[in-house]
Amino acid sequence: MTVPRWLDERLALERFRAKYLGKPFPVHSTFFLGEIALFCFVILVATGLYLALFYEPSAQLLQGHGAVPAAYASTLLIDSHPFGALMRRIHHWTAHLMIAAVVLHLLRIYFTASYRKPREVNWLLGLGLLGATLAASFAGYLLPFDQFSVTATAIGYGIARSVPWVGSTLADLVFAGQFPSSATVPRFFAYHVVWAPLALAGLIAGHLVIVLKQKHTEMRRAGAQPEAAEGAYIHGIPLWPEQVALMGVLFLVMLGVLAALAAFLPVHPSAFYGPPQPVTPEVKPDWYLLWVYGALRLIPGGLSFKLFGATIGSEVFGAMLVPGILSLVIVLVPWLDRGPSSLFYTEPPMASPLRLALGLATITLFLALSLAGFGAELGLSVPVLWVITVVAPVAVGWAAHALARGRLGPLGGAPG
Numbered sequence: 001m002t003v004p005r006w007l008d009e010r011l012a013l014e015r016f017r018a019k020y021l022g023k024p025f026p027v028h029s030t031f032f033l034g035e036i037a038l039f040c041f042v043i044l045v046a047t048g049l050y051l052a053l054f055y056e057p058s059a060q061l062l063q064g065h066g067a068v069p070a071a072y073a074s075t076l077l078i079d080s081h082p083f084g085a086l087m088r089r090i091h092h093w094t095a096h097l098m099i100a101a102v103v104l105h106l107l108r109i110y111f112t113a114s115y116r117k118p119r120e121v122n123w124l125l126g127l128g129l130l131g132a133t134l135a136a137s138f139a140g141y142l143l144p145f146d147q148f149s150v151t152a153t154a155i156g157y158g159i160a161r162s163v164p165w166v167g168s169t170l171a172d173l174v175f176a177g178q179f180p181s182s183a184t185v186p187r188f189f190a191y192h193v194v195w196a197p198l199a200l201a202g203l204i205a206g207h208l209v210i211v212l213k214q215k216h217t218e219m220r221r222a223g224a225q226p227e228a229a230e231g232a233y234i235h236g237i238p239l240w241p242e243q244v245a246l247m248g249v250l251f252l253v254m255l256g257v258l259a260a261l262a263a264f265l266p267v268h269p270s271a272f273y274g275p276p277q278p279v280t281p282e283v284k285p286d287w288y289l290l291w292v293y294g295a296l297r298l299i300p301g302g303l304s305f306k307l308f309g310a311t312i313g314s315e316v317f318g319a320m321l322v323p324g325i326l327s328l329v330i331v332l333v334p335w336l337d338r339g340p341s342s343l344f345y346t347e348p349p350m351a352s353p354l355r356l357a358l359g360l361a362t363i364t365l366f367l368a369l370s371l372a373g374f375g376a377e378l379g380l381s382v383p384v385l386w387v388i389t390v391v392a393p394v395a396v397g398w399a400a401h402a403l404a405r406g407r408l409g410p411l412g413g414a415p416g
């Protein structure tokens with residue numbers, strides 16, 4: 001396909017077409033995870049724009065409506081209209097799908113060593129994207145302003161307050177004073193509809209420009225030349241029209257699945273939870289933050305001591321030290337891995353027993369901490385949960401290492 005001469009003479013589009021529209025895209029199902037995350041963002045913005053027409057970001061009590069907060073009443077109003085309820089449900093399911101897609105995309109990058117030189121910057125931008133996605137979800141969680149969402153957000157407020165030395169100032173800044181107050185809802189609305197989407201849009205743009213500039217990695221084909229001998233990197237389908245057609249199909253399939261989910265599975269029933277009350281129910285965070293909650297459960301609640309005038313309580317260990325250390329290690333992955341750079345090709349997950357073992361052990365640790373979040377319901381005592389949290393990751397890591405070593409053979413090459 002060429003650009004019509006008339007247009008090209010005026011806008012020089014032929015040069016653009018030749019440079020970008022022919023870009024090759026490797027085809028592999030796991031390479032669609034980043035695109036799924038991207039399309040989720042688009043769907044969230046579109047459905048969010050609709051919801052914003054009816055949502056009222058205010059905690060003011062509406063007299064004559066049983067004195068319920070305006071934000072809560074407007075959520076019930078959205079739910080009372082079939083199309084509004086459909087939009088709210090699609091928005092909700094898409095948020096879950098986006099977090100799952102971002103996490104799986106991260107795992108794809110990790111297990112195939114696609115973070116290695118020259119892609120370290122995109123690893124860091126990607127982690128920024130993960131943080132912004134989680135922050136957007138956390139801010140959105142409060143917006144229905146029902147009893148459940150207020151209680152769940154209060155856990156975050158408690159954690160912010162427990163930061164040593166600066167906790168109350170930090171909590172006041174983030175939550176616009178004491179939580180919950182009349183200032184919190186507009187503040188969280190601003191985070192959710194302005195700050196987080198802008199941050200996500202900017203980071204996504206940077207992320208994709210880098211992918212375009214550095215070019216994508218691809219799975220090594222059987223019998224392919226070693227990287228140094230490749231000379232040029234070009235395998236895969238061109239962006240236009242094949243890749244765009246595939247992306248179109250993916251987008252439509254996603255819309256279909258999300259609409260079906262929304263049609264059959266209700267989300268966060270605000271009417272059932274009711275407006276916020278002084279007595280708060282026992283709530284747990286959503287699946288993606290359950291591991292932080294589990295880590296908090298594992299640390300004895302009474303653990304507390306003074307350090308230079310600050311109180312170091314159990315939250316500091318469960319909600320700051322554990323997530324902080326895990327996050328730091330994940331940030332440093334490209335620099336901890338001393339393997340060769342991966343300009344063109346991904347590395348198969350089994351090629352590095354240590355990377356495989358550490359990756360699977362870390363996933364198991366997150367799962368074990370999440371399980372600890374349900375320890376009481378499952379009848380598991382804290383010591384038992386501690387044993388699971390320590391033993392399961394070590395066992396899984398050890399088994400994965402042994403398996404990968406067995407596959408590689410004693411000299412580290414493929415067994416003959």
Ligand code: HEM
Nearest residue numbers: 031034035037038106114119122123126127129130216217
């Ligand atoms: C909103 C979140 C994100 C979006 C929309 C996004 C989007 C994308 C897309 C569309 C691609 C190209 C296709 C693919 O490889 O899947 C890509 C590649 C990449 N992403 Fe992300 N991503 C996100 C989060 C992350 C995270 C959390 C990480 C890791 C910490 C990450 C690291 C990378 C890297 C290193 C590449 C290049 C991969 C290669 O060349 O093989 N991204 N991203």
